[in-house]
Amino acid sequence: MQSYTGADIIITLLERQGIKTIAGIPGGANLPIYDALARNGRIRHVLARHEQGAGFIAQGMTRVSGEVQVCFATSGPGATNILTAIADARLDSIPIVCITGQVPSSLIGTDAFQEVDTYGLSIPITKHNFLVRNIAELFTVIPEAFRIAASGRPGPVLIDIPKDVQQARMEVHSWPDPGTPDKPIAPERTPLIEAAAMINASRRPILYIGGGIIASGASKALLEVCEKSSIPVTPTLMGLDAIPSDHPLNIGMLGMHAARYTNHALHACDLLIAVGSRFDDRATGRVEAFCPTARIIHVDIDPSEIDKIKPSSIGITGDARLVLEAWIPEIRKTDRSEWITEIDELRKRYPLELPGADDPMSSYGVIRHTAALLPDDAIITTDVGQHQMKVAQAYPFSTPRTWLTSGGLGTMGFGFPTAIGAALQAPDRPVVCFSGDGSFLMNIQELATLAEENLNVKVILLDNQSLGLVHQQQDLFYGSRFIAVNYPRKVDFAAIAKGFGVDALSLGEAEDPSEALAGAIQRPGPCLIHVPIDVYDKVFPMVPPGGCNTDMLTHTN
Amino acid sequence: MNTTEITNMNTILELTVANHPGVMSHVMGLFARRAFNVDSIVCMPLPGNAGLSRIWLRVQEDRRLDQMIRQIEKLIDVSEVKRHGPGHEVFTAIAPYFE
Numbered sequence: 001m002q003s004y005t006g007a008d009i010i011i012t013l014l015e016r017q018g019i020k021t022i023a024g025i026p027g028g029a030n031l032p033i034y035d036a037l038a039r040n041g042r043i044r045h046v047l048a049r050h051e052q053g054a055g056f057i058a059q060g061m062t063r064v065s066g067e068v069q070v071c072f073a074t075s076g077p078g079a080t081n082i083l084t085a086i087a088d089a090r091l092d093s094i095p096i097v098c099i100t101g102q103v104p105s106s107l108i109g110t111d112a113f114q115e116v117d118t119y120g121l122s123i124p125i126t127k128h129n130f131l132v133r134n135i136a137e138l139f140t141v142i143p144e145a146f147r148i149a150a151s152g153r154p155g156p157v158l159i160d161i162p163k164d165v166q167q168a169r170m171e172v173h174s175w176p177d178p179g180t181p182d183k184p185i186a187p188e189r190t191p192l193i194e195a196a197a198m199i200n201a202s203r204r205p206i207l208y209i210g211g212g213i214i215a216s217g218a219s220k221a222l223l224e225v226c227e228k229s230s231i232p233v234t235p236t237l238m239g240l241d242a243i244p245s246d247h248p249l250n251i252g253m254l255g256m257h258a259a260r261y262t263n264h265a266l267h268a269c270d271l272l273i274a275v276g277s278r279f280d281d282r283a284t285g286r287v288e289a290f291c292p293t294a295r296i297i298h299v300d301i302d303p304s305e306i307d308k309i310k311p312s313s314i315g316i317t318g319d320a321r322l323v324l325e326a327w328i329p330e331i332r333k334t335d336r337s338e339w340i341t342e343i344d345e346l347r348k349r350y351p352l353e354l355p356g357a358d359d360p361m362s363s364y365g366v367i368r369h370t371a372a373l374l375p376d377d378a379i380i381t382t383d384v385g386q387h388q389m390k391v392a393q394a395y396p397f398s399t400p401r402t403w404l405t406s407g408g409l410g411t412m413g414f415g416f417p418t419a420i421g422a423a424l425q426a427p428d429r430p431v432v433c434f435s436g437d438g439s440f441l442m443n444i445q446e447l448a449t450l451a452e453e454n455l456n457v458k459v460i461l462l463d464n465q466s467l468g469l470v471h472q473q474q475d476l477f478y479g480s481r482f483i484a485v486n487y488p489r490k491v492d493f494a495a496i497a498k499g500f501g502v503d504a505l506s507l508g509e510a511e512d513p514s515e516a517l518a519g520a521i522q523r524p525g526p527c528l529i530h531v532p533i534d535v536y537d538k539v540f541p542m543v544p545p546g547g548c549n550t551d552m553l554t555h556t557n
Numbered sequence: 558m559n560t561t562e563i564t565n566m567n568t569i570l571e572l573t574v575a576n577h578p579g580v581m582s583h584v585m586g587l588f589a590r591r592a593f594n595v596d597s598i599v600c601m602p603l604p605g606n607a608g609l610s611r612i613w614l615r616v617q618e619d620r621r622l623d624q625m626i627r628q629i630e631k632l633i634d635v636s637e638v639k640r641h642g643p644g645h646e647v648f649t650a651i652a653p654y655f656e
Binding site for chain 2: 120123124131148302307308
C-alpha cells in the first residue's frame with residue numbers, strides 16, 4: 001500500500017480519466033498540483049498566458065473531440081480570470097472540468113492573499129461545482145465531475161481544491177472507476193409516435209436544429225429523417241456543421257443574420273420541429289412573430305428547455321440522436337414537392353447575398369477563398385462580431401465538430417485560444433481562426449503559447465480598426481453617433497505576431513493577395529494573415545434587435 | 558423576504574437535498590437570479606440519514622413557477638421536488654414563533 005498526496009491523487013485520477021493534455025497557469029494555491037504533474041511526467045501541460053486562454057484551450061480540445069477536457073488555474077485572480085471561459089462553456093453546453101487551487105482551508109473566509117469565493121462565484125455559471133473539504137472526497141468528486149460534465153445536457157464543472165487538501169497524505173487501497181457519461185436519455189414512446197404522425201400530416205414542416213445534434217452525434221440520423229420526409233432544415237449558429245451546407249434540404253441559418261428566404265420560409269411553415277435547439281432570441285427574433293402559424297414539436301435533452309420560450313404542441317425529453325433514429329421507421333416517405341418549390345421560389349426572390357465574394361481582399365471574399373484552400377475536415381473557429389456572422393453565412397461547412405464559435409455568451413477573445421486547443425487535439429488537421437481586430441486584442445497574448453507549441457493554426461484577422469458590430473448598430477440604430485467604437489491608431493499586427501515568433505503577412509501589402517493567401521494557408525505552422533477591411537462593410541441581412549425576423553435590413557434598403 | 562400572509566397565491570415546495578454547505582446557496586441562488594421571491598424557508602437534516610436534508614419553501618404562485626421547478630430539479634444536489642397547496646402545516650405550525 002502506498003501513501004499519496006492529495007495532488008498526486010488528483011493527477012492520477014485525471015490520468016485514469018484519459019486526460020493527456022491540460023492547459024493552465026500555476027500559482028501559489030495550486031503549486032502542489034503542478035508539482036504532482038511534474039513528478040507524473042505523462043500528462044502534457046500547455047502553459048497559457050492568461051487563465052481565460054487556458055479555459056478556451058480546454059474548450060477547443062473538447063469541442064473537437066466531444067470528450068471532457070481539463071484546465072487549471074490558481075486561486076483568486078487565476079479563478080476570476082478563467083470564469084469567462086467557464087460561463088461560455090455553460091451557455092454552449094460544452095463539457096469541461098476546471099480545477100482551481102484555493103487558499104488553505106484554515107484561511108478560507110479570512111481575506112487571505114489571493115482568496116476569492118470561487119465556489120460562490122461559479123455557482124451560476126457551471127453545471128455543477130465542488131469545494132473539496134478533505135483528501136478522501138477527491139475519490140468521489142473527480143470521477144463525479146467527469147460524469148456530470150458529460151451526462152445529459154453537457155456543461156462545465158468546477159472543482160475548487162484548498163492547498164492543504166492538495167498537500168495532505170493518505171494511503172490508497174484502490175482507485176475508483178473513471179467517471180463516464182450516463183446512458184443517453186431514451187425518449188418516451190407515446191409523444192414520439194404522436195410527433196411522427198404530426199410530421200406525416202404536416203404540409204409545410206421545417207426542422208430547426210441546434211447544437212444538440214452535434215453534442216449527441218445525430219447528424220446521420222438527421223439526414224435520414226429530413227431526406228425520407230423531404231423536410232427543409234435550418235441550423236442555428238451552433239448547429240451549422242450538423243448538416244452539409246450544400247445539402248439540397250439545408251435552407252441555411254435562421255435568425256438575426258439569416259438569408260431572407262430562410263426567415264420567410266419559417267414564417268410560412270405549418271410545423272416547426274425543433275431538435276436540440278432552444279429558441280434563443282438571436283434565432284427567433286420577436287418570439288410572438290416567430291413561425292406564427294406553426295405547431296411546434298420540441299425535442300431536447302433538457303426538460304427545462306421545453307416550453308421555456310414558446311409553448312410546444314408536443315415536447316419530447318430525450319437524446320436528439322435517439323429521437324431522430326426512432327422517427328426514421330415512423331415517418332412516411334414523401335417528396336413535398338409543393339413546399340420545396342415554394343421555398344425555391346422564396347430563395348430566388350430573397351437569396352443569400354455575399355457581396356465581394358470573388359475578391360480576396362473583402363471579408364466574404366477572404367472567407368470563400370480560404371474555404372477553397374482547405375479540406376472538409378479543417379477546423380474553423382471565430383471570435384465574435386461581424387466576421388463571425390459572415391463566416392456563419394459564407395463558409396461551406398460539411399462535417400460535424402469542424403465549427404467552433406461562441407454562440408450563447410458571445411465572448412470576444414474566444415476564437416484564438418480555442419483554435420490552439422483544437423490544434424492540440426487534432427494536430428494533423430488545419431485550424432483556421434477568423435477574428436476581428438477588436439476580438440483578437442482580447443486574447444492576443446496567446447500568440448506566445450501558439451509560437452511555443454508551434455501548431456498549425458492560421459489566424460485570419462479582419463481589421464477594420466473598430467468594434468465592427470457595435471459600429472454597425474450605432475450607424476443603423478443610434479443616428480450614426482459613433483462613440484467608443486473606433487481604434488484610430490493603426491496597429492501593426494504583423495509586427496506584433498512576428499515579435500512573438502509567429503509568421504505573419506498582410507494581404508494589403510501583397511502584390512497578388514490570392515496567391516499570398518494560398519501560400520500562407522498551405523505553409524505548415526502558425527501564421528497570422530492580416531486583411532484590412534472597410535469599417536462600413538456591414539453584415540446583412542439584419543433583423544433589428546427585438547424585431548420580427550421577416551423585417552430585415554439589407555444592403556439595399 | 559417580506560411578511561406576506563399565507564394566501565391562495567402561495568405554493569409550498571418540499572425539496573429533498575444533499576446535506577452539505579453550499580446546497581442552500583445553489584437552491585436560493587436559482588430563485589434570486591430570476592428575481593423570484595421566496596418568503597419562507599425551513600430546513601432541517603432528515604433523521605436517520607446523515608446525507609440528506611429537507612428544505613421547505615413558500616413561494617409566490619406565478620407563471621414562471623413550472624420553469625423554476627424544472628430548474629430546481631436539474632440541480633445535482635436536489636434529489637426530489639414535491640409541490641403542495643398553500644395551507645401546508647409546516648409553515649402554519651411554526652407561525653407562532655414569528656409573532
